[in-house]
Amino acid sequence: QSVLTQPPSVSGAPGQGVTISCTGSSSNIGAGYDVHWYQQLPGTAPKLLIYAKTNRPSGVPDRFSGSKSGASASLAITGLQAEDEADYYCQSYDNSLSSWVFGGGTKLTVL
Amino acid sequence: QVQLVESGGGVVQPGGSLRLSCAASGFMFNSYGMHWVRQAPGKGLEWVAFIRYDGLDKYYADSVRGRFIISRDNSQNTLYLQMNSLRAEDAAVYYCAKNEAMIARAYFHYWGQGTLVTVSS
Numbered sequence: 001q002s003v004l005t006q007p008p009s010v011s012g013a014p015g016q017g018v019t020i021s022c023t024g025s026s027s028n029i030g031a032g033y034d035v036h037w038y039q040q041l042p043g044t045a046p047k048l049l050i051y052a053k054t055n056r057p058s059g060v061p062d063r064f065s066g067s068k069s070g071a072s073a074s075l076a077i078t079g080l081q082a083e084d085e086a087d088y089y090c091q092s093y094d095n096s097l098s099s100w101v102f103g104g105g106t107k108l109t110v111l
Numbered sequence: 112q113v114q115l116v117e118s119g120g121g122v123v124q125p126g127g128s129l130r131l132s133c134a135a136s137g138f139m140f141n142s143y144g145m146h147w148v149r150q151a152p153g154k155g156l157e158w159v160a161f162i163r164y165d166g167l168d169k170y171y172a173d174s175v176r177g178r179f180i181i182s183r184d185n186s187q188n189t190l191y192l193q194m195n196s197l198r199a200e201d202a203a204v205y206y207c208a209k210n211e212a213m214i215a216r217a218y219f220h221y222w223g224q225g226t227l228v229t230v231s232s
Binding site for chain 2: 002033034036038044045046047048051052057089091093095097098099100101102103104105
């Protein structure tokens with residue numbers, strides 16, 4: 001059971017938008033720690049998608065955006081494309097575990 | 112460009128040992144902390160261990176503390192993970208990742224391609 005909770009799957013049609021939630025607690029996201037997001041395409045290593053809640057590394061399209069409110073965070077993807085089909089993970093720091101923690105991952109299916 | 116290349120994975124019996132390596136290039140290795148993160152087959156990501164840029168601070172997940180040892184050789188730009196007393200639940204792809212930002216804000220900026228560890232008799 002992951003410390004950060006994500007929906008197992010989401011789906012959307014090409015061109016549409018989806019949102020992936022990441023729910024934590026007062027010892028991680030709710031404590032004010034940054035939330036980061038990773039994209040893992042099938043058979044490949046994870047790749048940094050969003051860091052410090054809202055920032056995108058160079059090369060990441062602005063169709064991807066992050067937000068945070070209280071003990072939860074969200075990843076929004078607009079204008080879905082077939083190549084967005086992947087697993088998405090949120091990550092933060094937990095002060096009760098003194099460790100970095102991930103969500104369980106969300107599989108995005110582009111219909 | 113940043114490159115991280117893991118090696119050393121393989122098949123090991125329960126109770127056995129294995130040492131993973133991660134060769135780094137394209138950045139000042141001795142200025143960055145480094146992580147190991149693993150992913151069991153069909154499962155999500157699990158942080159394993161972190162080492163500070165100078166090797167003086169190390170942190171471990173509860174699941175591996177006392178069995179795994181993270182280390183680095185800054186003269187060789189190489190990160191290591193010594194895994195002892197291996198269990199079936201340690202079977203996973205192990206990734207090394209370059210740390211960015213301070214502890215509480217840290218994230219995994221670049222990842223290697225991973226090396227597969229199989230624990231089986």
